[in-house]
Amino acid sequence: MKADPRGVLTGVHFLDGDHACCEGALAAGCRCAFGYPITPSTEVVERIAQRLPTVGGVFLQMEDEIASSIAIQGAAWGGKKVLSVSSGPGISLMMEHVGLAAMTETPCVFVNVQRAGPSTGLPTLVAQADMMQARWGSHGDYEVIALCPNSPQECFDLTVQAFNLAEIYRVPVMFMMDEAVGHMTERVVIPAADQIEVVERRRPAEPPSDTYALYRCEPGSRVPPMPPVGEGYRFHVTGLTHDERGYPVMNAEAQDRLVRRLVDKIRLAGPALERYEEYQVDDADVVLVAYGITSRVVQRSMQLARERGLKVGVFRPVVVWPFPERRLRELARQVKAFVVAELNLGQVVLEVERLACGTRTVLAPHAGGGLHAPEAILAQVEEVLR
Amino acid sequence: MSERINPVEPFLRMDRMPHIWCPGCGIGTVVNCFVRALLKTRADLNKVSVVSGIGCTGRIAGYFRVDSFHTTHGRSLPFATGLKMANPELNVWDFSGDGDLIAIGGNHFIHAARRNADLKVVCVNNFTYGMTGGQVTPTAPLHSLATTAPYGAFEKPFNLPFLADSSGAVYVARWTTYHVRQLTRSMEEIMTKPGFCFIEVIAPCPTAYQRRNRLGDGLEAMRYYKANSKVVHGADTRSVDIDLGGPIVVGKFVDRDRPTTLEAMRDELQKALGGKYVPYPTGVNR
Amino acid sequence: MASTSEVGDAPQAERKAKGTVFIHRERCKGCGFCVEFCPSGVLAPDKAFNRKGYHPPVVVSAEACTGCDLCGMYCPDFAIHGVRARVAGQEGCDEG
Numbered sequence: 010m011k012a013d014p015r016g017v018l019t020g021v022h023f024l025d026g027d028h029a030c031c032e033g034a035l036a037a038g039c040r041c042a043f044g045y046p047i048t049p050s051t052e053v054v055e056r057i058a059q060r061l062p063t064v065g066g067v068f069l070q071m072e073d074e075i076a077s078s079i080a081i082q083g084a085a086w087g088g089k090k091v092l093s094v095s096s097g098p099g100i101s102l103m104m105e106h107v108g109l110a111a112m113t114e115t116p117c118v119f120v121n122v123q124r125a126g127p128s129t130g131l132p133t134l135v136a137q138a139d140m141m142q143a144r145w146g147s148h149g150d151y152e153v154i155a156l157c158p159n160s161p162q163e164c165f166d167l168t169v170q171a172f173n174l175a176e177i178y179r180v181p182v183m184f185m186m187d188e189a190v191g192h193m194t195e196r197v198v199i200p201a202a203d204q205i206e207v208v209e210r211r212r213p214a215e216p217p218s219d220t221y222a223l224y225r226c227e228p229g230s231r232v233p234p235m236p237p238v239g240e241g242y243r244f245h246v247t248g249l250t251h252d253e254r255g256y257p258v259m260n261a262e263a264q265d266r267l268v269r270r271l272v273d274k275i276r277l278a279g280p281a282l283e284r285y286e287e288y289q290v291d292d293a294d295v296v297l298v299a300y301g302i303t304s305r306v307v308q309r310s311m312q313l314a315r316e317r318g319l320k321v322g323v324f325r326p327v328v329v330w331p332f333p334e335r336r337l338r339e340l341a342r343q344v345k346a347f348v349v350a351e352l353n354l355g356q357v358v359l360e361v362e363r364l365a366c367g368t369r370t371v372l373a374p375h376a377g378g379g380l381h382a383p384e385a386i387l388a389q390v391e392e393v394l395r
Numbered sequence: 396m397s398e399r400i401n402p403v404e405p406f407l408r409m410d411r412m413p414h415i416w417c418p419g420c421g422i423g424t425v426v427n428c429f430v431r432a433l434l435k436t437r438a439d440l441n442k443v444s445v446v447s448g449i450g451c452t453g454r455i456a457g458y459f460r461v462d463s464f465h466t467t468h469g470r471s472l473p474f475a476t477g478l479k480m481a482n483p484e485l486n487v488w489d490f491s492g493d494g495d496l497i498a499i500g501g502n503h504f505i506h507a508a509r510r511n512a513d514l515k516v517v518c519v520n521n522f523t524y525g526m527t528g529g530q531v532t533p534t535a536p537l538h539s540l541a542t543t544a545p546y547g548a549f550e551k552p553f554n555l556p557f558l559a560d561s562s563g564a565v566y567v568a569r570w571t572t573y574h575v576r577q578l579t580r581s582m583e584e585i586m587t588k589p590g591f592c593f594i595e596v597i598a599p600c601p602t603a604y605q606r607r608n609r610l611g612d613g614l615e616a617m618r619y620y621k622a623n624s625k626v627v628h629g630a631d632t633r634s635v636d637i638d639l640g641g642p643i644v645v646g647k648f649v650d651r652d653r654p655t656t657l658e659a660m661r662d663e664l665q666k667a668l669g670g671k672y673v674p675y676p677t678g679v680n681r
Numbered sequence: 682m683a684s685t686s687e688v689g690d691a692p693q694a695e696r697k698a699k700g701t702v703f704i705h706r707e708r709c710k711g712c713g714f715c716v717e718f719c720p721s722g723v724l725a726p727d728k729a730f731n732r733k734g735y736h737p738p739v740v741v742s743a744e745a746c747t748g749c750d751l752c753g754m755y756c757p758d759f760a761i762h763g764v765r766a767r768v769a770g771q772e773g774c775d776e777g
Binding site for chain 1: 441464474477479482656660
Binding site: 398399401407412417426428575613617618 | 717
């Protein structure tokens with residue numbers, strides 16, 4: 010389905026990532042948002058507060074991130090496409106409700122403009138140290154989808170994708186920006202509305218009845234259609250472990266049935282959720298693995314390496330969760346080593362190590378607050394090849 | 396004969412009965428009153444939504460045969476706020492207990508009242524966290540016993556009508572589960588009243604609060620409510636604190652009007668944006 | 682006074698009864714509210730138990746019932762309710 014033109018700011022713009030993210034949300038059809046200020050994400054909600062009322066939407070700044078993260082879920086059940094935005098400390102507050110969204114299969118987008126932590130950390134400076142939290146941050150077994158844009162243009166394009174994925178899979182989607190990408194200003198081209206594909210929520214095919222079951226999936230599908238509120242379906246949504254009807258059922262059998270499906274709908278999605286970019290990997294001895302802003306830094310490292318005759322490529326996951334396991338395993342069989350460059354002290358590297366199955370994997374860490382120097386990553390590559 | 400059927404049955408998920416509430420618990424009584432209010436006002440059940448938090452009172456949402464949401468502990472009000480804002484045609488009710496709504500939910504409570512979110516909020520106050528075995532709550536009367544205040548509660552409790560009133564609620568009433576007719580009447584009144592409407596219902600928790608404080612069972616509690624309640628409509632909410640063994644002032648204390656969140660938003664945005672504002676429905680017919 | 686013309690045909694004792702209660706014995710958990718707060722003294726606890734071991738109410742004074750439904754409003758287990766009925770007497774339901 011094509012985007013609603015009223016939300017699409019078609020044209021060539023000079024925007025930072027935060028602003029572009031807002032425009033992506035509007036283009037995707039988001040008409041309801043709740044948020045709270047926190048550096049470096051505040052500009053997203055500031056722009057949303059300005060823009061939504063002019064396109065028939067509604068924004069409310071809530072009293073805290075906890076309220077924001079659940080208000081969006083009420084609004085999602087009320088029928089809207091929704092988003093909330095935060096960083097570090099606020100994302101930690103929102104974690105309980107990421108789990109609620111996963112458990113109740115509520116489509117919503119959580120934007121994390123990552124900054125250095127832990128705790129208050131460096132509020133205005135970049136890091137990528139919330140990657141594991143994005144996947145494991147709430148309690149219990151569940152899966153989310155996480156995307157990592159590396160430019161303001163992608164903050165627009167991938168936000169649209171984030172909303173679409175939320176509707177398709179009925180999960181909370183973690184949009185993992187970082188402060189560098191969020192506060193970087195670049196050319197952003199917003200196409201005409203009819204060039205933008207948006208996915209609408211799948212409603213039940215059946216009308217309301219006594220036998221309607223909120224979480225019953227069509228054969229072969231793991232994602233149930235989502236009923237509209239207020240039209241007689243009379244459904245019950247609970248964070249308690251529940252059966253197909255949505256009724257709480259307190260036993261291990263119900264737990265197994267429900268939680269496996271919640272997890273499998275992502276883990277077994279296959280190629281549909283594989284999105285990555287590769288540069289010069291075919292002949293590479295060393296592949297640099299990086300995401301978000303660091304994926305741009307490693308382009309320079311790769312360039313410098315090639316100039317020195319070193320066969321280096323880049324593998325950039327765009328969808329980081331679920332991690333592109335299949336491709337990583339393939340690459341592991343053909344390269345001598347991976348160098349994982351990330352603005353943290355070792356998070357996504359753990360996935361690469363796991364999947365490399367013995368192929369040498371080295372971390373090029375950075376505690377955050379700035380970016381790697383491309384030469385520093387190159388030095389790690391040279392070290393590996395020695 | 397349809398009159399043989401208990402009036403609550405068409406409103407409940409009878410396939411989930413019997414409910415989990417203890418003998419003499421007041422929550423079932425609250426359900427009865429709500430059903431009769433829905434009947435009396437001929438509410439459109441397709442448009443009624445029930446949101447609740449966690450705890451014994453929170454289980455109300457699961458039993459009602461309407462679109463209902465059993466959310467996280469203390470966070471039913473922001474969920475309900477989002478639900479109503481996304482879909483202003485809904486008639487959104489929130490049933491939560493004292494611990495859920497006022498302890499962990501306290502911040503959300505005062506802000507929802509402050510912004511006059513168009514929600515109907517019923518707090519079943521049994522002075523305890525019943526589901527988890529009887530811990531102390533911010534409404535537990537001074538010196539009452541609880542598992543986490545085994546020597547007596549030493550913190551001055553909140554006076555909920557005062558809290559709601561001072562935060563800006565447009566309707567504030569308190570009843571006990573003894574006052575079923577009045578409670579039903581209050582629920583009827585707020586069914587169509589726009590804005591943040593709050594009813595505190597003092598109710599027995601025979602298993603936890605009553606037992607730990609040697610106050611007898613549910614029936615003893617009800618006898619207490621009957622003997623010690625004083626109806627004072629329009630009472631100054633500052634004066635309606637509840638002490639252990641003391642009187643319980645009940646009545647309708649506040650009934651006023653001001654713009655709801657969506658009305659105020661619409662007015663402000665209209666002023667500032669003029670023709671650029673795309674009006675958003677408020678769900679209010681005044 | 683009764684609300685329908687049929688009561689005019691009923692015997693004197695029955696004409697006084699303006700209401701009827703319906704009791705679901707097996708739902709009752711013996712809280713005692715209905716017995717205590719019936720304004721007309723219609724109910725008393727049964728000497729017999731129900732399947733859960735509680736003493737549900739029984740009607741001991743049918744003609745006094747006004748059908749006010751206070752019992753129904755109080756009952757936390759939805760085990761009793763009153764209706765303003767045309768014919769006096771108690772109706773019991775033994776379903777669970």
